[in-house]
Each structure stands twice: as structure tokens, then as C-alpha cells.
Amino acid sequence: MLSVAEALELVLGLVEPASTEVVPLRDSIGRTLAKDAIATRNQPPFSASAMDGYAVHNSEVRAGAQFIVIGEAAAGHGFSGTVGAGQAIRIFTGAPVPDGLDRILIQEDVTRQNDVITLSENHDTSHYIRHLGADFKVGDVLPAPCMIGPAEVSLAAAMNISPVTVYRRPTVAILATGDELVMPGEVPNEDQIVASNVFGLAAMCQSAGANPRLLPIARDTPASLSQAFAQAKGADITVTVGGASVGDHDLVGAVAEAHGLQRAFYKIAMRPGKPLMAGHFQNGALLGLPGNPVSALVCGKLFLEPMIRKMLGDPAPNVTTRLLPLTAALNANGPRAHYMRGHHKDQKVQAFDRQDSALLSVFAQANCLIKRPPFDPARAIGEIVEVIEI
Numbered sequence: 001m002l003s004v005a006e007a008l009e010l011v012l013g014l015v016e017p018a019s020t021e022v023v024p025l026r027d028s029i030g031r032t033l034a035k036d037a038i039a040t041r042n043q044p045p046f047s048a049s050a051m052d053g054y055a056v057h058n059s060e061v062r063a064g065a066q067f068i069v070i071g072e073a074a075a076g077h078g079f080s081g082t083v084g085a086g087q088a089i090r091i092f093t094g095a096p097v098p099d100g101l102d103r104i105l106i107q108e109d110v111t112r113q114n115d116v117i118t119l120s121e122n123h124d125t126s127h128y129i130r131h132l133g134a135d136f137k138v139g140d141v142l143p144a145p146c147m148i149g150p151a152e153v154s155l156a157a158a159m160n161i162s163p164v165t166v167y168r169r170p171t172v173a174i175l176a177t178g179d180e181l182v183m184p185g186e187v188p189n190e191d192q193i194v195a196s197n198v199f200g201l202a203a204m205c206q207s208a209g210a211n212p213r214l215l216p217i218a219r220d221t222p223a224s225l226s227q228a229f230a231q232a233k234g235a236d237i238t239v240t241v242g243g244a245s246v247g248d249h250d251l252v253g254a255v256a257e258a259h260g261l262q263r264a265f266y267k268i269a270m271r272p273g274k275p276l277m278a279g280h281f282q283n284g285a286l287l288g289l290p291g292n293p294v295s296a297l298v299c300g301k302l303f304l305e306p307m308i309r310k311m312l313g314d315p316a317p318n319v320t321t322r323l324l325p326l327t328a329a330l331n332a333n334g335p336r337a338h339y340m341r342g343h344h345k346d347q348k349v350q351a352f353d354r355q356d357s358a359l360l361s362v363f364a365q366a367n368c369l370i371k372r373p374p375f376d377p378a379r380a381i382g383e384i385v386e387v388i389e390i
């Protein structure tokens with residue numbers, strides 16, 4: 001059976017970065033910048049005061065020095081006159097520092113009587129001037145690709161860049177399959193359950209930056225699956241859930257092949273997630289996930305999210321891991337890589353006792369997966385394991 005790393009490489013080979021589009025800056029959050037954003041201005045565009053106080057000539061500053069206040073500079077309202085020897089300008093944070101002045105005395109350090117200020121003995125020695133272009137200069141670059149979060153959108157705004165070029169959001173069609181499934185809110189028969197993991201997968205797609213499209217539940221018949229695949233046309237990635245295993249009613253692979261699936265692989269050495277399949281499909285990619293709720297979500301985290309990130313232009317789309325010590329021992333692992341549901345706290349991690357891939361209640365309590373390689377030996381308290389945030 002294929003290893004997780006081999007399967008991931010094949011899955012990522014099924015998708016390419018999506019085309020780009022130009023969007024207003026306000027709509028760029030969570031997208032990946034596809035073209036360098038280049039500053040069209042200096043920030044600050046003038047030397048600016050960093051404090052409320054008085055602007056003076058630095059050469060005149062000494063304890064007890066007196067200055068006559070001859071004008072005012074506020075944010076948005078500069079002072080345009082000239083300032084002579086022994087003179088000061090009342091100034092506020094963000095205001096342009098008048099020409100020739102090179103020191104701000106903070107107001108806490110002076111006493112003022114009418115228009116005369118006197119500097120105190122133990123005054124602050126900082127100059128409190130933010131020089132022109134100290135943050136960025138015309139031509140400075142916010143380099144692509146980069147994920148646009150609160151910091152990047154603020155920087156692009158300060159650079160006066162709008163609109164920006166970003167990668168198009170990929171569309172992901174998500175298809176639950178099975179005669180036992182009903183939608184949340186419907187009344188299930190005694191032998192039915194509520195479709196659940198597709199909602200988690202849709203949420204995962206959305207927070208990764210894709211547009212999820214939840215299709216109606218397909219029944220375990222070739223006709224129903226065919227109809228669903230027809231509805232998935234146009235999606236960049238079609239995700240099926242369930243019907244992937246070896247049972248008589250597991251028809252997804254066969255029907256997808258009839259619709260043109262060129263299977264890249266089927267089954268991997270992973271737990272949960274053994275019956276994973278993937279391939280080129282309908283001008284896009286198909287990812288066939290196992291039906292067990294936790295299997296589907298773990299495979300979504302490990303395979304679907306990286307596919308989406310690659311399409312969004314992320315040059316390093318794989319999940320990242322970090323190393324943490326165990327607070328409870330682990331049994332030896334079997335022949336499949338095991339992604340155990342775990343909980344980390346205070347830089348230490350522990351696996352849940354119950355690891356059945358049907359247990360959404362355990363998954364909901366987990367905040368990480370503990371990655372165990374095939375045949376990983378038993379691990380004692382304090383040993384270091386690899387952890388993936390979920």
C-alpha cells in the first residue's frame with residue numbers, strides 16, 4: 001500500500017495553482033497575493049512626530065532651556081512657517097515635523113506659561129521623530145505569493161494599493177453518498193443516520209479559502225451517483241464521502257471511472273483513511289474519502305486542505321507538524337501510519353483512549369493529531385511525538 005507521503009505527492013500532482021483575478025483590497029482577506037504589490041508612496045510621507053509635545057532644534061536642548069511657542073502642527077495640519085532660534089512649535093502625534101526642527105520634547109517634560117515652555121531637569125533623551133519612509137518607501141514590495149491576513153491587508157492599504165491580484169478561489173463539490181444518510185433537520189428512519197462529515201469538510205474548505213458546494217446526498221445506486229457526478233461538473237475538486245471500501249454497496253470508484261476518473265491510487269497505509277482514492281476527473285481532480293466521519297475529516301486535513309492551498313498559490317501547501325512530549329504512554333503502532341486524535345496543553349500532548357474513526361465526539365474534543373509512523377514502537381511518557389494542529 002502507498003505511504004501517506006507518496007499519496008500526498010500524487011494528490012498534489014492532480015492540481016495546479018488556479019488562475020488569478022483582480023479584487024478590491026477589502027475582498028482579498030484570506031486570499032494569496034499572486035502579483036507583487038508595490039508601494040506607491042513613502043510611509044510616513046514626511047518626518048512625523050511620535051509624541052504629543054513641542055518640536056524644537058535639538059542643538060538648543062538642555063535642562064532648563066526656554067522656548068517661545070510660535071505655532072502649532074497637528075495630524076493632517078502641518079506648520080509651514082520658519083522656526084527661528086529659541087522658538088518651538090506645539091506638535092501632536094502624527095503631525096509633520098516643521099522644516100529644520102529635529103527634536104520633540106514630550107509635554108510631560110515641560111512646564112508652560114503663556115507662550116513660554118521650560119524644559120525640566122530629568123527630561124527624556126529620545127528625539128521622537130519617525131523619519132520619512134521609515135516604515136516603507138516608494139517601490140518597496142509586499143512579495144507574492146503571500147497569504148493576505150490582517151497585517152498584509154493593512155500594509156497594502158497603507159501602500160495605497162487597491163485592487164490586488166490574487167489566486168481564484170477553487171470550487172470544491174462535496175458529495176455524501178449512502179442510503180443510510182439524511183440531511184440534518186430531517187427525520188431519519190430507524191436504520192438511518194444524519195450526514196455529518198460533509199459539513200465539516202465544507203467548513204474546512206471555506207476556512208482554507210475555497211468555495212465549497214454541498215451537493216444533494218447520492219444514494220448507493222449507479223444512477224444516483226451518476227446524477228451527482230453530473231452536478232459536480234465544473235468543480236476544481238470533487239470530494240466524495242463514503243462508498244469507498246470493498247462492500248457490495250461501495251460503488252463510488254466504479255461509477256467515477258465510468259465518468260472519466262483516471263485513478264492515481266486507491267488505498268493507502270493510513271489509519272484512519274485506508275480506502276482513500278484520488279485521480280484526474282472531469283477537468284479537475286477527485287478525492288474519494290472514506291465515509292467514517294473522523295476518517296473523512298482527517299483525510300480532509302491531510303489531503304484536501306493541501307490541494308486547496310496549492311490551488312491558492314501556497315508554495316508550501318503541506319500540513320506542518322511540531323514536536324511535543326507525551327503525558328501518557330502509547331502502544332506500539334501497526335503497519336499503517338496512525339493519525340491519533342490528541343489534546344495538547346502547556347506544550348505537552350496526550351492521545352485519547354478511544355480512537356475509533358466513527359467518534360465525532362472525540363474528534364470535537366481533540367485539538368491535534370499525533371502522527372505515528374508505521375510500526376512506531378511503544379512510546380513512554382516524556383518521549384517526543386509529531387503533532388498536527390487541527
Ligand SMILES: Nc1nc2c(c(=O)[nH]1)N[C@H]1C(S)=C(S)[C@@H](COP(=O)(O)OP(=O)(O)OC[C@H]3O[C@@H](n4cnc5c(N)ncnc54)[C@H](O)[C@@H]3O)O[C@H]1N2
Nearest residue numbers: 176195196197198242243244245250274290291292293295
Ligand atoms: N471488509 C472490510 N470492511 C471495511 C474495510 C476493509 O478494509 N475491509 N475498511 C474499513 C475502513 S478502514 C473504512 S474507513 C470504512 C470506509 O468505508 P466507506 O468509505 O465505504 O464508507 P461507508 O461504508 O459508506 O461508510 C462508513 C461509515 O461511515 C458512515 N458515513 C458515511 N458517510 C457519512 C457521512 N456523510 N456522514 C456521517 N457518516 C457517514 C456510514 O454510515 C458508515 O457507518 O470501511 C470499513 N470497512
Ligand code: MOO
Nearest residue numbers: 272273274295357
Ligand atoms: O481507515 Mo478507516 O478510515 O480506519 O476507519
